[in-house]
Amino acid sequence: MGETVDKFICNRVVHHGPGAIERLDGEIHKLGGTRVGLITDPGVVKAGICKRVIEGINAEVFIFEGVEPEPSYELIDGCVAFLKEKGCDLVIGLGGGSGMDCAKMAAVMMKNTGKVTDYFGADRIPNPGLQVIAIPTTAGTGSEATPACVFVDPKDRVKKGVRSDFILPEVALLDPLLTFGLSQPLTASTGMDALTHAIEAYVSLRATLMSDIAAEQSIRLIGDHLRVAYSNGNNVSARYGMIMASFLGGVAIAVAGVGAVHALAHTLGGMHRVPHGVANALLLPYVMAFNRIGCRDRFARIASLLGEHVEGLSLEVASQRAVESVEKLNQDIYIPRHLRDLKIPEDSVDLIAERSIETGQRLLATNPRVISVEEAKEVLGIAY
């Protein structure tokens, strides 16, 4: 560390705390938004969150509520057509990762020609898009803090990413009160997605001083708060801890990227429609057990950040504690333990491994341990 020039990227403005959405109108005004396109999903509208968010906005607001879970890139065409028809000059992304990712990509497509598929990969978008205000309603994806978004390609059911500095939202509003209504299963799976981001970024080969600061605090916050947020969804400090952990996880992966958990989870999600958070949560301890020998010192520190006592332990034992601690956390919040619990056919495990290694090379490049197809099969076999 410190021998190369590293890059740090983060939103221009972040408001965080209970009631943060009250700052929304002021931010819209500062950004010159007069016709605001709000991209969200039907669940957010049904939960009354959308109404709460738009109540305080003085500009005209047009709501696109057609975002689906694990969206296909084809959905973006609909978002863009809507924003153009309404003459929008600013975009709000409200929701979990899907809502925010669709808003981020649609905003960019408002100022770039061509198709979404032209921009899969890194740094291929020529122009900045409309400005985006991101408002998460779950505490997990950290999409509000990342210059990337992920979509399913319906032709081959592979998840594909777009990465560009122009995708990073200008403003993020982190309001824990918006997450009060999150169900226990969603609190659990999205919270573990955040932990996956923080841990993958922390052990990434591209980790930097700045990503470490974000990742360490994210891991600590999740160790302190996820069980309480799960147990009592109306606990403000636990919900605040989790929405900050999610944001910091996003900050960390914006710099350091993710790793093998995400490579495998993207294939699981693409092929078998397993929700992103569930796939990550389930696979995290198995991949940690595999990766551990690649960076035992960092795993020992993860154990400590999660609240384990590791003083005086050997690196070998202390690093094992990180894996055990995540297993225990998964158990406490009822994350499914095995792939068979998700009704994944056993004979598809090999194909998941092959596809993950084939399509996940960009993610796997920063994984702390090189993973072959055979090893991926082995990890998934244990997880099965």
Ligand SMILES: [Fe+2]
């Ligand atoms: Fe993720």
